[in-house]
Amino acid sequence: MKISIPFRPKITLTLLLAMIVMNVFSILILFPRIETFVHGDLYEYGLQFSLEWADPIWGSSQLILNCLRIAMILVPLSVVLVVVYAREHDAISKAVCTLLITAAAGINIFSLYPFYQLDQFVNTDLYFFGLKFSEEWYASYKLYSLQSVVLVLLASAFAVGAALLTSLSARKIPNLANERLANSILIISGTTFLTLSIVYTSSILVLIGLGMLSWGFILAYIGEKEYVKKILLETSTSSQIAIANKLIQETDCAGNAIFFPPRYFKIPKTYKAYIAKEKNSRLPTPRMIYREDPRFFIQFIEKPPALLITPPGAELVTLIEKTLKREFSTINLEYLVVNLPKLLIEDFEMVQYFEMNVEKEAIRVRIDSSVYENPNVNEQQTVYFSFLSPLTSAIACVLASVLNKPVTIIKQRTNPYNAVLIIEYRIIEEEESILT
Amino acid sequence: MIFPFDFEDLIVLLAITAITLLVTSEVLSSYRKIRFNRKRLMLAATVFSIFFIITIAIKIIDIISTI
Numbered sequence: 032m033k034i035s036i037p038f039r040p041k042i043t044l045t046l047l048l049a050m051i052v053m054n055v056f057s058i059l060i061l062f063p064r065i066e067t068f069v070h071g072d073l074y075e076y077g078l079q080f081s082l083e084w085a086d087p088i089w090g091s092s093q094l095i096l097n098c099l100r101i102a103m104i105l106v107p108l109s110v111v112l113v114v115v116y117a118r119e120h121d122a123i124s125k126a127v128c129t130l131l132i133t134a135a136a137g138i139n140i141f142s143l144y145p146f147y148q149l150d151q152f153v154n155t156d157l158y159f160f161g162l163k164f165s166e167e168w169y170a171s172y173k174l175y176s177l178q179s180v181v182l183v184l185l186a187s188a189f190a191v192g193a194a195l196l197t198s199l200s201a202r203k204i205p206n207l208a209n210e211r212l213a214n215s216i217l218i219i220s221g222t223t224f225l226t227l228s229i230v231y232t233s234s235i236l237v238l239i240g241l242g243m244l245s246w247g248f249i250l251a252y253i254g255e256k257e258y259v260k261k262i263l264l265e266t267s268t269s270s271q272i273a274i275a276n277k278l279i280q281e282t283d284c285a286g287n288a289i290f291f292p293p294r295y296f297k298i299p300k301t302y303k304a305y306i307a308k309e310k311n312s313r314l315p316t317p318r319m320i321y322r323e324d325p326r327f328f329i330q331f332i333e334k335p336p337a338l339l340i341t342p343p344g345a346e347l348v349t350l351i352e353k354t355l356k357r358e359f360s361t362i363n364l365e366y367l368v369v370n371l372p373k374l375l376i377e378d379f380e381m382v383q384y385f386e387m388n389v390e391k392e393a394i395r396v397r398i399d400s401s402v403y404e405n406p407n408v409n410e411q412q413t414v415y416f417s418f419l420s421p422l423t424s425a426i427a428c429v430l431a432s433v434l435n436k437p438v439t440i441i442k443q444r445t446n447p448y449n450a451v452l453i454i455e456y457r458i459i460e461e462e463e464s465i466l467t
Numbered sequence: 468m469i470f471p472f473d474f475e476d477l478i479v480l481l482a483i484t485a486i487t488l489l490v491t492s493e494v495l496s497s498y499r500k501i502r503f504n505r506k507r508l509m510l511a512a513t514v515f516s517i518f519f520i521i522t523i524a525i526k527i528i529d530i531i532s533t534i
Contacts (some may be wrong), residue, residue: 234471241480252505377505
């Protein structure tokens, strides 16, 4: 039975990174220490220099270091192939990657053989060249050699784990985002520079290492996973808006859309738009609308003939209220003028600029570069133009809720060159019974 | 084994990071073509700036106490 697990590039890369760090530590710190210990400290305990013992020991330590160096060359190559495999999902990169990691693990494990030989020389042969046993040197030597063996074994185990993860991975694999890759590279490089700074006692390397590490973590922290491409957003919303527009067209409703405040409905926080069949018809009273069941997306009213429809921005209104952390009934227009721009620009990041001006006749709103495509109102000056963007209908619903009065869109102007949309909303006093 | 990094180096690193983050967050606050969490960037910039101010305060206290 073939075991198949999902490929996790992050775990594989972490294992390989850990192997690199351990091998760097062994090459730069532990093995040079053992060599200095044998060729320096042991002379104080009666050891006499002779090429007879020095040659094999040099040979063994060179072999250990060369094995670890070869593994160190293979691992970064495998890292590159893991990234290629995560992006391309091809069988060749997977096979080569597994092979390279396995080879690195094998060479790492092989380095234990010359290490065993070196240990044998120190513990047996060196006594023939005048070395006297002492707990003092033996304890230090044992500690260094034990640390080296444990590190080599751990590094090999990590490499074997990474090789297994890659070879057993299923075909369907998650994509490694560019941002994640940049963060990982920064963090890996930062850690390497910091390690090197300790070895070479260089403050420049510390600054570079800490800088890279901090930027790696900052980029990981500010990276956003919840973004949706604009084209996806437009595609998913446009179909709903198209259905609503088609319905309005087919029912021959000619009136302008009126956005009612929630007090018109039985269920609180209901946002609906009213489109009369004929222009210059009478505005229905709250009592007339109250009788209607607001749970339906679209309703046909007989007296007066009209359409009651949930606007495309209805859910957005709920989100705005939730984010403002204030009930619409408790805020006024001034609060909205101050806080809505910040909410739409900084919190929702829906627009690049937003401005709301309260004028005598109307409330003028300017929107720059909305995430929703601006309606081409110059071509489609129809009754349903207020349904072309979820944002414009959401603002109308917000205004209706805050002012507790019906609101309509009287004018929309758009500039396709600089993506500026100017909308004028008018508050309808209930005394005005005739709609235009 | 010495970690070659003193308090002055830390101040320099914090200053550079804080200024870069503050400028970046201000410049990119309404620029939507680059995807990142603006609130978190602003928070990171503020945290680094506060740390920088704290290190400066420590340095000033150190200088005053040695006079």
